[in-house]
Amino acid sequence: MEDVKDVYLTPLPESQYVRPFRMHYTQNGKKKNWDLLEVHDSVAIVVFNVTRKVMIFVKQFRPAIYYNNIHPQDRQSDVIDTKKYPAxxxxxxxxxxxIIDKNKSVEEIAREEVLEECGYNVPINKLQKITSYRSGVGVQGSLQTFFYCEVTDEMKTEQGGGVDDEIIDVVEKTIPEIEALVTSQGPINSPPSCLFALMWFLHYKAEQYKKSFGLYCSDCKQ
Amino acid sequence: MEDVKDVYLTPLPESQYVRPFRMHYTQNGKKKNWDLLEVHDSVAIVVFNVTRKVMIFVKQFRPAIYYNNIHPQDRQSDVIDTKKYPAxxxxxxxxxxxIIDKNKSVEEIAREEVLEECGYNVPINKLQKITSYRSGVGVQGSLQTFFYCEVTDEMKTEQGGGVDDEIIDVVEKTIPEIEALVTSQGPINSPPSCLFALMWFLHYKAEQYKKSFGLYCSDCKQ
Incomplete structure (x- = not known):
């Protein structure tokens, strides 16, 4: 995954993924404008393996995060120095x-992503829709639908790791490891949607698995 | 706030806020490219008023969210129909x-935002840095630093509502209202960073305020 080289930047050509615009409008009688992007709506799925009480994550190289780690002066060079800035x-x-780029239901797309990325073949009725929210408020306002899905070791029928030329590692974390992650000082190389999902899980779901693992609530001893 | 008209779109000109690029790179021997944006790093602050036990939010019109609510066919028209698509x-x-667009510390910028947007004048040592994370993984990977800040009614020295031509409403919500929001089916017109912050507050901070309000833990009765 971290074998990355020959990194360089060009202006954005016509793109099917990122379409930037300037929106003009008049609010309370005052002319304004705002720069924004058209991006696809998307799904995100919290996958929790109840056999081994671990959360299933994916890890991948993200150009947008990599780019933002490069000092502005070094962004101007013809080729990015990957010794100075490792992948x-x-x-x-x-x-x-x-992303939702097929004419299928959000549930079906979520099911496919869990299979392709994580290798778990889950029946569609195991996907619990939690809520949906806006991916951002500044430049992208697309809708992301958030699912929760409990899986077992028996459902792991594929390797995972993505399709086509995706390079994705499947990573497992225990509940204490998740707690350590969300309470770390950072920078956390994760998006806020992932952190929201983890906090949602810790607050509404984790307690039952702690109990079944003999990790009792320190207050109630229940 | 909702008096919005004369809405239309133009191609993105040279912009100081949104700079799109295509990044080219070779990963595991395979040539790839990815479309991304350069955007400013930012701060976000959870402001909790301990005098009245309410969370302080801001509400504003967000062109990127508005745009994404418009049916793709209707985006092509010369002027967006604001009767069909109200603000x-x-x-x-x-x-x-x-956003961090001044040569000041993140703490100082956070302090200024709390004053300008919410009207609370807080000493810098009342800002507790919680963590930092990536604003997104797809097209924008800028860093957002997240603070927690407890305020009192005595600190409310200004009206709030933003500076220059910002049109921002200050909104207060109680802890039960926050719980209702994050457990709603959605769509929630909020970004995941806000939902992460709310879940973090509910999980790590809210209990003490519930107790002080006589709302006891249903399990422990503490």
């Missing part, structure tokens, strides 16, 4: 996720 | 936040 700077820990 | 579709509920 690990751009490796993100994320939930399983994907 | 309320683009009004987002968010944490106090701002």
């Amino acid at each position: 690990s700077l751009g490796v993100a820990l994320e939930m399983c996720a994907g | 309320s579709l683009g009004v987002a509920l968010e944490m106090c936040a701002g």
Whole structure:
């Protein structure tokens, strides 16, 4: 994954993924404008393996994170110095996720992403829709639908790791490891959607698995 | 806030806020490219008023969210039909936040945003840095630093609502209202950074305020 070289930047050509615009409008009688992007809506899935009580994450090299780790002066050079800026700077820990670019239901797309990225073949009725929210408020306002999905070792029928030329590692973390991650000082190389999903899990789901593992609530001893 | 008209789109000109690129690279011997944006790093602040036990939010019209609510066919028209698509579709509920575009410390910028947007004049040592994370993994990988800040009614020295031509409403929500928001089916017109911050608050901070309000833990009765 971290064998990355020949990194360089060019202006954005016509792109099917990123379409930038300037929106003009008049608010309360005052003319304004705002620069924004058209991006695809998406799904994100918290996958928790109840057999071994571990959360399933994906890890991949993310150019947008890598780029933002490069000092502005060094962004101007013809080729980025990958000795000074190793690829690990751009490796993100994320939930399983994907864009909605097919004419299928959000549930079906979520199911496919869990299989392709994580290798778990889950029946569609195991996907619990939690909520949906806006991916950002500044430049991208696309909708992301968030699912929770419990899996077992028996459902792991494929390797995972993505399709086509995706290079994705499947990573497992225990509940104490998740708690350590969200309470770390950072920088955490994860997006806020992943951190929201982890906090949602810790607050609404984790306690039952702690109990079943003999990790009792320190207050109630229940 | 919702008096919005004369909405139209133009191609993105040279912009100080949104600089799109295509990054080219070779990973594991395979040539790839990715479209991304250069955007400013930012701060976000959870502001909790301990006098009245309410969370302080900001509400504003967000063009990127508004745009994504418009049916793709209707995006092509010369002027967006604001009767069919009222401005309320683009009004987002968010944490106090701002971009880092001045040569000041993140703490100082956070302090200024709390004053300008929410009207609370807080000493810098009341800002507790929680963590930092990547704003996104797809097209923008800028760093957002997240603070927690407890305020009192006595610190409210200004009106808030933003500076220059910003149109921002200050909104307060109780802890039960926050719980109802994060457990709603959505779509929630908020970004995941706001939802992460709310879940973090509910999990690590809210209990003490519930107790002081006589809302006891249902398990422990503490």
